[in-house]
Amino acid sequence: MSRLSSLVQKEFQEFRRDKKMRAIVVVAPIMQILVLGYAANMDVKDVPMAVYDQDHSSESRDLARAFVASGSFLVAAAPESAEAVDQELSSGRAEIAVVVPPGFGAALRGRGSPSLQLLVDGSRANTAAVGMAYAASVANDFSLRFAPGSLRIALPVEARTRIWYNPELKSRAFMIPGVFALLLMVITIILTSLAIVKEKESGTLEQLIVTPLRKAELIAGKLAPFVLVSLILICLALAACALFFGIVPRGSILLLFVLSLALVFSTLGIGLLVSTLAKTQQQAMMFSIFFFMFPMMILSGFVFPIANMPAPIRAFTYLMPLRYYMIIVRGIFLKGSGIGLLWKQLWPLLAIGVAVVSFSIARFRKQLE
Amino acid sequence: MAELAIEAIGLAKGFKEVEALKGVDFRVERGASFALVGPDGAGKTTAIRLLCGLLKPDSGRVSVFGAGPAEPAAKAKLGYLSQRFSLYGDLSADENIAFFAEIHGRRNYASRRDELLEFTRLSPFRDRLASKLSGGMRQKLALACALVHEPELLLMDEPTTGVDPVSRREFWEIVAGLSRGGMTVVAATPYLDEAERFDSVGMLDEGRFLALGSPRQLKEGFGWTVVEIACADARRVARILSSEEARGAGVAAAQAFGDRVDIFAGDGEAARRYALSALAREGLAVASSRIAAPSLENVFMQLLGGTKG
Known part of the structure; x- marks a missing residue:
């Protein structure tokens, strides 16, 4: 011993x-x-975003502001052509791009169905997946602002998510x-x-x-x-x-x-x-x-x-x-x-x-x- | 007959590529000293490691004071100094000795430690880390660690390899003191001049003994008279004195050693006269020449060369 x-x-x-x-x-x-x-740390914050606004309406400008307000994105560029969007993504100045088509604002105001194009740099797999999901949810929330309350569809099952143990994920x-x-x-x-x-x-x-x-x-x-x-x-x-x-x-x-x-x-x-x-x-x-x-x-x-x-x-x-x-x-x-x-x-x-x-x-x- | 410290019978050990030891027998009496000499790869280290129980023989057996070398009874009586002076570099000289004392179950080692530090002249360096000691000091500290439990048998594997000549002489003086004090000492060494100090010598080559006996017996068995010729180009001189003509003149062999050539002959004086005239003919200057007693080096070189007097 x-x-x-x-x-x-x-x-x-x-x-x-x-x-x-x-x-x-x-x-x-x-x-x-x-x-x-x-x-x-795999949280997505301040992802540089390119916004190609073909609509130039007040709605399209509000949408861009909604992206920034979410905290997940920064508007890094405002390209004016499809080629320019391509350039922003391939140079890495932007990791995600939103294309707002002409007539987006009009569609939101009730004359047709609005659509958006999201382009993501897939070489950054984590940012791409998370960023895309965030961007989609920002766009959804944004469109809900324009839906008149009376027209809201009542869903048969409404899923409300509550996250335990790590509530802020x-x-x-x-x-x-x-x-x-x-x-x-x-x-x-x-x-x-x-x-x-x-x-x-x-x-x-x-x-x-x-x-x-x-x-x-x-x-x-x-x-x-x-x-x-x-x-x-x-x-x-x-x-x-x-x-x-x-x-x-x-x-x-x-x-x-x-x-x-x-x-x-x-x-x-x-x-x-x-x-x-x-x-x-x-x-x-x-x-x-x-x-x-x-x-x-x-x-x-x-x-x-x-x-x-x-x-x-x-x-x-x-x-x-x-x-x-x-x-x-x-x-x-x-x-x-x-x-x-x-x-x-x-x-x-x-x-x-x-x-x-x-x-x-x-x-x-x-x-x- | 005196008590045996070591008895080795038919000791053989092989490794993957080489058969290091091919069956050797020897005995060392208590209090005697024994040197294992031979060139690199002769099997010296293997023999020492078998003696201290670090290796197990393939065949044959070793006993140390009547017990197997790995048995506790033998271990307590055995001190081992390895080729690498194994110490803890991050511990001081004092702490190294203390540690080995404690591992051997010694409790009151303070006075023993002072004595060892005094004896190895390391007292002024007792607080220095082992890694900061010079080669010669490390060697002496390793010796002190191997001696802390007062062993009866000291086993050393090439203890002077890589040590400067002054430290080397000092080291052998320390060992001679131990030997006089009654300790059994067994050492492996590549240096034949060191082997001269031992009671008996085993000359190893390729895992076998070429000769075994006291330095005196080995030299007497040599049978030739040696003539030392001090000269400049020893290799060339040795070549001339190994010729057919030289053999006819009674020169049995010639060995070159740096700045001299040793020749062996039955009649030393006649061989010396022949050598001087033969070298003069070639225009080679001889600084001095004399008849000398054979050294272990002469004996071993001759045995390695295969001719015997």
Whole structure:
């Protein structure tokens, strides 16, 4: 036991003096929450719009004002020909264009059915889809202003949408818990693998094997410090979420800590696995990034919804610890979910953890011989 | 017979591409010193690693004070100094020693640590980070770490490779002190002049012993008289003195060493006279020449060359 505590103590001594490690633990979580939190934003605001007004009526001018008033668009250009519209879109000065045909105002005033043309730059898929939907709804609201109340058609079913958990539908409220989850995974994998590979590189691992230190003590001594480090990380990341974005978990913070340890259990296993594959710290970085982080980022539901993936890839996502943890974190942050609901995510997470950890320990032990 | 510190029987170990060790036997008595010498790739490092339990032999066996080298009983008695002077660069000299003491389960190591720092002349640098020490100091610190638990056997893998000549001499003086104190010392080294200091020497080449014995036995077994000829173009001189004619004049072999050539003969004086006249004929200047005692280097080079006296 005292040997184990000397190992852990030594690990923290090294930690305090290793600038690279310190930066990863302290600076990275705050920076990443900050940068990714601002960057990971899919809300559409101030999209540059070109308005080709062929009608020149007071209605067509009101329509242009309605677009700007929505907050989603800025009128960036007023082309006077179809070719000019094309130019605005292809040069990127405008991402969306509205063509108001002649007779639009007259049609609105009741002589025929008004129509509009919307042109969207499809190379920006997110802006295109969201922008188009916004533009269509602005146009609809605008046309309703001209419908006389008495003529309103009574719909047999009227759908009134109410959005729960994230009422303003802010993508940031959804993305930040994801960044939090990603951060915890990335940092614990990198740190663990680096710390072990560093001992391999410097030859101190060999020196330890020659001492009476038992293998179980060695493994525990190399992994235990990172459980503590991950707790510090969670605190820093939670503070950053609250300070910079005012996002605090709705559910129990204690539960978040406990379930985070379940993720850390599996990522420490992955870190150990990487350390058995890599000979140098550089290799450890590369392996962590390419074999674990990228696949997990893409297949965990962090950005792309798992439900939309083709079946074989969806099946693959069940192997990703981050998939379960992503649901846990979003559940606790946004919905205030309790253990009763999250249990379904916890047990596969633990099962994967046990599998990875035992496999890595077996590999590591074999290498020590 | 004295107690054995090490007994190796039929030790063999192969890796993917090479058979590093092809069955070697040797014994080291408690308190004795043993050097494994040989060129790069001879199997020295493999042998040391088998002795300290970092590798398992494919066949044969090793015992360290009667136990397997990976057993706790053996580990407690064993100190290992690897080729790379493995230390924690982010810890100070003091902290490195303290850490290895604790890992060995030593509690009151403060006086032992002072003693080791004194002994390796590192006391003024005790608070310096290991990564900021010079090569020679790192080596001595690694030695101090390997000695902190008072081992009875010190295993060293090329401990002077990459160390400056002054530090090297100082290092071997420290080791000689340990040896006088009764510690068993086993070292692998590519330098034959270092091997002269040991009680016995095993000359390894391609995974086998070419010779095994005390430096004196090995030199006596050499059988030739050595003539040292100091000259400028040693390679050319060696070529001339290896000719058919030289052989007829009783020169068994010639070895070039930088600024001198050693020739071996039954009658040293006759060979010396022949060599001087042969070189004079070629117009080559000789700075000096003398009859000398054979060195381990002479013995080993001759064994590698395949001819024996």
